[in-house]
Amino acid sequence: MNNKKLNLILLGLALVAPLVLYPVFLMKVLCFALFACAFNLLLGFSGLLSFGHAVFLGSGSYITGYLMLSVEGLTPEVAILAGVAVSAAIGFVYGKLAVKREGIYFAMVTLALAQLAFFFYLQAPFTGGEDGIQGIPRGKLFGVIDLSDNLVMYYFVLAVFIGGFALIYRTIHSPFGQVMKAIRENEPRAISLGYKVNQYKLLCFVISATLAGLAGSTKALVFQLASLTDVHWFMSGEVVLMTLLGGMGTIWGPVLGAGTIVTLQNALAAGPLGNYIHVIMGVVFVICVLAFRNGLVGELQKLVKRNF
Amino acid sequence: MSRDIILESRNLVKEFKGFTAVDDVNLQVERGTIHALIGPNGAGKTTVFNLLTKFLTPTRGQLLFNGQDITKKSSDAIARMGIVRSFQISAVFAHLTVLENVRVALQRKRNDSLFFWRSEKCLDELNDRAVELLESVGLAPFANARAVDLPYGRKRSLEIATTLALDPELLLLDEPTQGMGHEDVGVVAELIKKVGQDRTILMVEHNLNVVADLSDRITVLQRGAVLTEGDYAEVSADPRVREAYMGVEADEQPTKLHAVDKTDTDSDTMEASA
Ligand SMILES: Nc1ncnc2c1ncn2[C@@H]1O[C@H](COP(=O)(O)OP(=O)(O)OP(=O)(O)O)[C@@H](O)[C@H]1O
Ligand SMILES: [Mg+2]
Numbered sequence: 216m217n218n219k220k221l222n223l224i225l226l227g228l229a230l231v232a233p234l235v236l237y238p239v240f241l242m243k244v245l246c247f248a249l250f251a252c253a254f255n256l257l258l259g260f261s262g263l264l265s266f267g268h269a270v271f272l273g274s275g276s277y278i279t280g281y282l283m284l285s286v287e288g289l290t291p292e293v294a295i296l297a298g299v300a301v302s303a304a305i306g307f308v309y310g311k312l313a314v315k316r317e318g319i320y321f322a323m324v325t326l327a328l329a330q331l332a333f334f335f336y337l338q339a340p341f342t343g344g345e346d347g348i349q350g351i352p353r354g355k356l357f358g359v360i361d362l363s364d365n366l367v368m369y370y371f372v373l374a375v376f377i378g379g380f381a382l383i384y385r386t387i388h389s390p391f392g393q394v395m396k397a398i399r400e401n402e403p404r405a406i407s408l409g410y411k412v413n414q415y416k417l418l419c420f421v422i423s424a425t426l427a428g429l430a431g432s433t434k435a436l437v438f439q440l441a442s443l444t445d446v447h448w449f450m451s452g453e454v455v456l457m458t459l460l461g462g463m464g465t466i467w468g469p470v471l472g473a474g475t476i477v478t479l480q481n482a483l484a485a486g487p488l489g490n491y492i493h494v495i496m497g498v499v500f501v502i503c504v505l506a507f508r509n510g511l512v513g514e515l516q517k518l519v520k521r522n523f
Numbered sequence: 524m525s526r527d528i529i530l531e532s533r534n535l536v537k538e539f540k541g542f543t544a545v546d547d548v549n550l551q552v553e554r555g556t557i558h559a560l561i562g563p564n565g566a567g568k569t570t571v572f573n574l575l576t577k578f579l580t581p582t583r584g585q586l587l588f589n590g591q592d593i594t595k596k597s598s599d600a601i602a603r604m605g606i607v608r609s610f611q612i613s614a615v616f617a618h619l620t621v622l623e624n625v626r627v628a629l630q631r632k633r634n635d636s637l638f639f640w641r642s643e644k645c646l647d648e649l650n651d652r653a654v655e656l657l658e659s660v661g662l663a664p665f666a667n668a669r670a671v672d673l674p675y676g677r678k679r680s681l682e683i684a685t686t687l688a689l690d691p692e693l694l695l696l697d698e699p700t701q702g703m704g705h706e707d708v709g710v711v712a713e714l715i716k717k718v719g720q721d722r723t724i725l726m727v728e729h730n731l732n733v734v735a736d737l738s739d740r741i742t743v744l745q746r747g748a749v750l751t752e753g754d755y756a757e758v759s760a761d762p763r764v765r766e767a768y769m770g771v772e773a774d775e776q777p778t779k780l781h782a783v784d785k786t787d788t789d790s791d792t793m794e795a796s797a
Pocket of ligand 1: 539544563564565566567568569570571
């Protein structure tokens with residue numbers, strides 16, 4: 216019950232937030248939060264550390280952006296679905312190649328595959344190379360609701376986020392989620408019970424890639440831009456940072472982590488320290504790995520336990 | 524009249540970088556029996572288990588289950604065929620509850636385990652059966668505890684309950700009573716006897732009291748090779764077995780036969796019920 220109350224309060228806050236904060240900032244947070252949640256589904260619930268998740272974000276972003284720009288009268292939901300489908304397909308192929316490996320080898324394979332995709336997008340004519348795809352129209356949702364207004368767009372992004380988040384929540388609390396947890400806890404035991412563990416890991420990978428794609432597609436519409444930053448390995452690193460900072464394997468951790476990082480980046484970019492953004496992110500990363508291994512959510516839980 | 528063999532290994536060999544851990548083992552497990560695999564530490568018992576369930580790939584040799592060649596099958600496929608093993612080092616799903624541990628095994632035979640869009644509430648129909656299984660190993664009162672919080676002996680019981688949940692045709696138990704206190708050993712031995720009535724069990728066991736009590740047939744392994752095979756009386760009368768176990772002269776009393784690496788309490792139990 217407590218959880219339900221908390222969820223309602225959070226929903227209320229999200230609904231009134233654009234009255235206080237810039238909608239574009241909020242949308243950025245939501246997109247990255249969804250991206251981090253998708254990543255966390257894989258890391259926190261299957262123990263697989265992907266170091267190439269930017270591919271899925273970037274693919275969603277490029278496909279949706281390209282379609283919106285080049286197909287006359289295309290509605291955004293169709294363009295998003297197309298971006299998501301492509302991310303899912305790439306997720307399936309990459310997942311097939313990667314889930315057989317374990318630990319560091321899994322991370323290396325995902326990184327290598329992501330680099331492959333990066334160079335493809337760099338060379339492919341439709342992505343606009345270094346410039347990216349600019350001036351992407353947001354279009355009319357279902358041909359009716361004009362998304363060009365930031366406030367309208369915000370509520371659309373919020374709906375997308377809630378949908379993605381709900382799917383992740385359900386996945387964790389499903390028969391499939393139970394098996395995933397068992398595999399994470401003790402893989403040999405899960406095998407000895409007769410589970411084809413690679414099949415489960417693959418499905419988890421594909422769901423994660425699909426939702427990362429959804430985050431990317433949405434992000435392309437928000438900023439009306441799809442660029443190489445989205446597929447760069449920096450981005451793959453950033454989502455690791457967001458998840459670890461917030462608390463991996465927790466449901467709210469990635470959201471908190473994404474919010475913190477985006478806020479920090481915005482604050483820094485505006486100030487005199489703008490050039491040192493990567494250095495500062497690096498320091499944040501080191502501190503969070505060394506000092507609070509359970510992330511912000513873990514620390515908060517400790518605080519609550521101590522004081523109540 | 525040929526015996527009904529459920530599991531057979533033919534000339535099974537496992538080499539680790541020049542070291543032969545399993546050396547030409549021909550094992551035949553008869554259907555409906557409790558078959559014990561014993562031998563001193565490092566004899567290769569766990570390695571044999573790993574080969575039978577394909578957690579390790581044999582260097583040479585053949586494995587047959589119900590007459591079917593399973594040498595090339597994967598571990599999970601072998602489990603689905605009906606050979607389910609437990610592990611020497613207690614293998615539970617630490618952060619799942621005791622009930623969930625058993626339920627994960629029960630869940631495997633359903634076809635909804637890939638359904639990520641369904642609520643886990645649909646698994647609640649398995650709870651009754653799960654509690655039944657927990658009752659059979661005395662764990663029902665702990666159903667909602669996390670597995671990691673159980674004492675070691677109870678973790679082993681949980682592992683057995685989880686294995687039984689799959690209702691396997693052949694159970695491979697790697698030292699099911701290891702690390703258990705007196706009472707638990709008794710409970711688990713009873714349980715093995717009970718489930719052994721309509722199933723085949725191959726078990727590695729150091730507590731020779733349990734072995735004597737339960738097994739129809741015993742295979743003794745030493746340095747990877749089969750030293751001898753027979754029922755308890757035959758095996759324990761074999762001077763080579765006592766020597767392998769204790770490094771003592773052959774004229775000692777068979778009743779004193781016990782594993783040297785076990786604790787005193789285990790030996791006490793043995794003598795008590797022998
Ligand atoms: N993966 C491996 N690589 C190299 N050597 C191994 C490996 N696994 C087992 N061995 C060796 O094979 C031998 C047999 O080991 P195994 O674990 O099968 O013995 P065991 O009979 O189960 O002993 P215990 O009674 O102590 O459980 C040992 O000498 C061990 O060191
Ligand atoms: Mg062993």
